[in-house]
Amino acid sequence: DTEVTQTPKHLVMGMTNKKSLKCEQHMGHRAMYWYKQKAKKPPELMFVYSYEKLSINESVPSRFSPECPNSSLLNLHLHALQPEDSALYLCASSQDRGVVETQYFGPGTRLLVL
């Protein structure tokens, strides 16, 4: 399996809802990433997990809460989001964060916050 998968593909939520985004890879990669991408912009790094430990949080608001239950799974828990949080949320993985750093992206979850 050489893919990163993400669910759901689309998500519409109200500002009071709680939802979760899921990401999975079975390539044995030990680094996983969450990115946020607005239209016509490059991906913007949110969080990095390395060997299931959170190693980088790029000053992301606490309404976004990442979780890495095991080396193949990455979740992003959403609570009390704002309309400006509407974006494409991309997960990526790489073999590690050192020598082999090629990142492979999942298809993304398109989130709309009403």
Add this chain to the structure above:
Amino acid sequence: GENVEQHPSTLSVQEGDSAVIKCTYSDSASNYFPWYKQELGKRPQLIIDIRSNVGEKKDQRIAVTLNKTAKHFSLHITETQPEDSAVYFCAARPPGSQGNLIFGKGTKLSVKP
């Protein structure tokens, strides 16, 4: 910190022509430079990458060149086809970033049949 500038922001070519996209970076110690292609509504897809110990790399119609002295790298697409139409992002990996990529702002390439 590292800063990556990408030009042009839009590029329109005729099918069969070549397309060149250029990126410059600010941190001379950056050592890894991937290029991603993103079609509308799709994921960014790695199309080619180069490391700082190599000056050029080719994969069929796609090539990347790296000039470490000038701190710039370029994507070259030959014999363009309509399916090459997409947004292309360059990125640089600065040292000590532990895998983090700094992206350019993207180039929208349109290939007219």
